[in-house]
Amino acid sequence: MDRLRSPEASGFGPSGSRAGRQRYDAWRDIPSSQWLSVRWQLQNTVRTAADVGRLLPLSDAEQASIDRLGQSYRFAVTPYYFSLIDPEDPHDPIRRMIVPSIEEEVDLELGEVDPLGEKADQVAPGLTHRYPDRVLFVVTSFCTSYCRFCIRKRNWRGSDAARSTEEVDQALAYIRSHPEIRDVLVSGGDPLTLPLSQLEYVLRGIREIPHVEIVRIGSREPVMLPMRIEPELVAMLERYSPLWVNTHFNHPNELTQEAAAAIDRLLRAGIPVNNQSVLLAGVNDSLEVMKALVQGLLRIRVRPYYLYHCDDVKGTAHLRTSIRRGLEILEGLRGHTTGFAVPTYVVDAPDGGGKIPLMPNYLVSQGERTLVLRNFEGVLVSVADEAPVAAAAKINGDGQLRRRRTRRPAQSVSDLLADESQRLVPAGLPHYERREALRSEPETAGAAASVSPAARPEPPSTPAPRTPRTPRTRRAARDLRVIQGS
Ligand code: SF4
Numbered sequence: 206m207d208r209l210r211s212p213e214a215s216g217f218g219p220s221g222s223r224a225g226r227q228r229y230d231a232w233r234d235i236p237s238s239q240w241l242s243v244r245w246q247l248q249n250t251v252r253t254a255a256d257v258g259r260l261l262p263l264s265d266a267e268q269a270s271i272d273r274l275g276q277s278y279r280f281a282v283t284p285y286y287f288s289l290i291d292p293e294d295p296h297d298p299i300r301r302m303i304v305p306s307i308e309e310e311v312d313l314e315l316g317e318v319d320p321l322g323e324k325a326d327q328v329a330p331g332l333t334h335r336y337p338d339r340v341l342f343v344v345t346s347f348c349t350s351y352c353r354f355c356i357r358k359r360n361w362r363g364s365d366a367a368r369s370t371e372e373v374d375q376a377l378a379y380i381r382s383h384p385e386i387r388d389v390l391v392s393g394g395d396p397l398t399l400p401l402s403q404l405e406y407v408l409r410g411i412r413e414i415p416h417v418e419i420v421r422i423g424s425r426e427p428v429m430l431p432m433r434i435e436p437e438l439v440a441m442l443e444r445y446s447p448l449w450v451n452t453h454f455n456h457p458n459e460l461t462q463e464a465a466a467a468i469d470r471l472l473r474a475g476i477p478v479n480n481q482s483v484l485l486a487g488v489n490d491s492l493e494v495m496k497a498l499v500q501g502l503l504r505i506r507v508r509p510y511y512l513y514h515c516d517d518v519k520g521t522a523h524l525r526t527s528i529r530r531g532l533e534i535l536e537g538l539r540g541h542t543t544g545f546a547v548p549t550y551v552v553d554a555p556d557g558g559g560k561i562p563l564m565p566n567y568l569v570s571q572g573e574r575t576l577v578l579r580n581f582e583g584v585l586v587s588v589a590d591e592a593p594v595a596a597a598a599k600i601n602g603d604g605q606l607r608r609r610r611t612r613r614p615a616q617s618v619s620d621l622l623a624d625e626s627q628r629l630v631p632a633g634l635p636h637y638e639r640r641e642a643l644r645s646e647p648e649t650a651g652a653a654a655s656v657s658p659a660a661r662p663e664p665p666s667t668p669a670p671r672t673p674r675t676p677r678t679r680r681a682a683r684d685l686r687v688i689q690g691s
Contacts, residue, residue, distance in 0.1 A: 240285070242432070250282065252275075261290070267306070275305065280305055282350045283429060285429070287303075299459070301353075321555075329379040331344060332376040334379075344392075346394040347398050348425065349433070354521045360394065370406070390423060390451075391423070419448070428453060451481055456498060460504075465505040480511075481510055484512055484526060485515055496538060500542060512531065514563075532565050540582070574590055577618050586628045615628065616629075
């Protein structure tokens with residue numbers, strides 16, 4: 206059971222010493238048929254400090270803390286997900302997300318029980334109506350593994366039972382009576398843990414409402430128990446298209462072959478899969494990890510959709526980081542990797558204010574008719590901020606077209622605002638050095654490569670003098686050949 210690898214992510218996934226999935230000694234002899242069985246995984250879920258103590262080195266204080274925390278917020282981890290933890294690393298990112306820690310116990314003094322104020326917008330059992338055209342329907346509080354940072358951990362204290370038929374019917378009646386609702390997000394807990402007949406009852410009920418256009422399912426099962434994405438489940442989901450799955454990978458070590466296979470089953474059934482990550486200190490709050498995660502997601506054809514700032518949930522202060530950190534990571538992604546690998550970074554406003562998207566500031570200054578913008582390299586450019594004016598309106602008294610002023614190299618943002626110059630480029634940018642080099646070697650750069658062999662003129666008997674080749678121009682020419690596939 207290998208984690209997916211890439212050159213960029215070589216620091217993650219199996220290292221030479223941990224090749225393949227580590228089956229802890231306790232599970233080493235379990236046949237694959239059992240390991241891949243949902244029933245076996247649930248029957249062997251890790252639930253107590255004693256269970257953890259058999260798998261990881263734990264101090265007495267840690268054991269006691271896990272036991273105490275288990276009383277207030279449920280603890281359970283499937284063997285599959287637990288096996289992603291490196292037992293030799295006390296700071297392992299998967300462990301931080303899933304195993305209670307002494308820090309969590311201290312942090313119980315801080316944070317909110319319901320930081321997003323979901324209860325305040327609850328219009329029927331489990332049904333939150335906050336945004337104009339969509340609702341959230343929490344159909345169960347059960348998950349096969351419980352994340353310590355979950356915004357709905359308040360629900361774990363009660364029963365983990367799914368909504369009763371009467372409760373589901375009440376929620377469906379609300380949706381039916383509100384024609385503005387076109388999108389229903391079915392979440393939990395994890396809706397994909399429900400028995401198929403129960404989940405199908407919910408989906409069929411939603412689908413029968415004519416004004417509901419799409420159904421979304423929020424599930425971490427592809428990450429925590431990918432064997433649950435079984436053919437029967439997928440076939441049932443396929444019947445309720447258009448249906449989207451939002452899943453939740455937080456770290457590249459979660460990108461295993463099993464997870465990729467689960468995603469593949471969904472995609473082959475025409476179910477698009479997006480990812481929502483949570484920014485967590487010590488888990489994914491570095492550019493290196495986040496880049497490996499989003500690029501790994503693209504390799505398994507999952508689109509990184511949201512990066513949530515971690516909400517102020519009780520017991521999670523040790524997992525929260527600053528918004529500045531999130532923006533710094535975004536700065537390192539935008540322009541530096543595939544555009545659709547870059548998630549939208551959102552802060553959920555307290556008390557049900559909704560999602561607020563944030564990004565680094567690319568608007569540097571604004572004048573009456575000109576904006577100064579910044580690109581990912583730090584190049585400042587002036588951009589006209591006025592509707593295009595027809596050429597006729599630009600004719601001078603002498604009948605000539607008014608030309609833009611001659612541009613000179615910019616010295617400042619003020620020059621850009623005054624439209625004296627178009628860009629201000631930091632020194633040493635490889636992109637501009639390459640351009641410069643290409644300009645000094647035009648015959649390699651464009652003409653020769655773009656003219657078909659048949660149309661190319663015969664070479665003159667006496668070759669034209671060439672621009673002397675420097676290492677830089679040679680490199681530029683080579684880069685160009687690579688781009689042009691020659
Ligand atoms: S899987 Fe989702 S709902 Fe369940 S504990 Fe984790 S974050 Fe919460």
